[in-house]
Amino acid sequence: MGRLVGVDLARAVAVFGMYTVHVGPMLSTTSGVGSWVRYMADGHSSVLFATLAGFSLMLIAGRKEPKTGLAGRKAKARIAIRAVVLLAFGTLLAKLYGDVIIIGFYGVYFLVAMMFLKLSGKTLAITAAALAVAGPQLAFLIRPLLSGSVQQTVDAYDPLEKLSGVGVIDLLFTGFYPTIPWIAFVVAGMALGRVDLSAPANQRRLAALGAGLTTVAYGLSLLLAGKGALRAWPRTDRLVRGRAPVPARGQARRNRRWTAGRSNTSRRLTTCSSPGRTAGPRSTSSAASASRSW
Template sequence: MGRLVGVDLARALAVFGMYVVHIGPPLSATDGVGSWVRYLAEGHSSVLFATLAGFSLMLIAGRGEPKTGLAGRQAKARIAIRALMLLALGTAMAMEYGGVIILGFYGVYFLLALPLVRLRARTLATTAAALAVVAPQLAFALNSLLTQPIQQSINAHDPLHRLSEVGVLDLLLTGFYPAITWMPFVIAGMALGRLDLSSGTVQRCLAALGAALTVTAYGMSLLLAGPGALRSLAEDGPSSGSSGSMPPDGGSFESDQPASLLLTAGPHSGTTFDIVGSVGVAILVIVGATVAMERLPRLRRLAKPVIAVGTMSLTAYVGHFLAQTAFSTPAGTGTQQSWVPLLLFVLGAIVFAAVWSRFFRRGPLEYLLNAATKPAKYIR
């Protein structure tokens, strides 16, 4: 399907960023370069992951030209099967690791994105922008109306919630990565997937767009909410990959929480400023990785083991949770002050991916996911 090496590199960086959040020391225990690494990883890595997931949808649905007719129906079937597989895998992992697992949310994103896979880049970008403006305010209003008794009543009748405590309500509105505020990332990635990222003109335009979105969103938030709000969210916000329109304690917004929270742009605040700024950062990373791989052949050769991680990001993501359990590695909380476990996990992922990719085209879980989509070819 004409994989772009730069996109695989960006995907590897997203995986490593999530390692930083899950395994590295907290922001309060870092300084200097470490503080910047932690801050950039907090929120931005999972957003980059979600944006690249939208890009991947276009690899299935047709990049430059959307597939139509029989090919289009089979592509949609493949996406739907992937969505259900990810939802099942995410639910199974959430039973062990809790709502921090993003895979089940991915399954919902993919299902919601199905009606959009034939849209052009401009339409997708417009849709993402509109959702970025409207969705956070809608999420705030809905969460304010959603009292605890109502949530409990809905969850009591939800089989997914009974299995893993991550039910439909969590997946759509109140969870760590709720679809209502995360679909803009996926749709923005779909728009990128429709573009020719190898074009110099496209690269320059996207670089300018990414910089403008980042500076405007975070600059406006600093002016309106003040630097203290951004700093407090970065230091006190969820540290285990949590996100969405949620306060730092992991609960949903209640009616007594101030609407001024909508002016912040801290990691995982789920506001318009956070969404726009995070999309800008994701665009810059994707374009930067693409340009670097195209114009620096020596770097491309050196980065080959890292790129291999990006080709099997699902395996790398699931594997690091399993390894944490197997080796009893402490999570990135106040009790975890060392960077050594993180470095060992990154090195382990690189070595595994480099060795595996010498013998196989896909990662282990990627093979299983691809095999599960085979029945789509029987769609007529």
């Protein structure tokens, strides 16, 4: 099988979105088309990266059918090694630049995703939908239970917290890209990995699904919270290009209360629709019909 052009296009969109967020103007200073581009890049590119990461896991573990036996064990070992490397590298970067670094979170995503490697495409899609709905609610319910004393007790025994200030609680529940709500994107990418993206019928279905999810998600946001909801999630401008110092550890954790807006269900549906719209209609191969971001 040749390269999947739609997947390459999705990667390009994610990369240019990352550049836009890192070096582009602040959303508040833009207008017209520029404002729309800046708005679409903010948060969506990091989600697209997470979804593509799930797709890449299927390239290792088996596209249409999961690898079994020795090949399956080797695939799991490769993913586990990547996860450990990402977690270690992310921990180092978090120590140097603060807890807005997403790489360490990817390491945890990969470890959690390993339990889904043998599922079929349909089961993965159902699982991703369930996680998109239940994950944010679970995180919302758990966060109030993580009082200062609870965090301090866990942090006292957490080597990652001592090394970089980004510990287990951050990686799972309270960080900038917490695993509990964000794993839905990775599993959605894994479901895409099980789909024959070279088939025109599947391309049309994915395009329709992406458009439908976008309509439902934005429609729910408008219905439940009004027009302001579409721009209500946190701005990352003050964190871009290192213009502002990273807040003290305790303050950083308190500040994360505002990140709940990025992890609600409508947000999951809206951003999860982007890969389907991007990869769907252009997934033929050139040879043989072949995701605030950090």
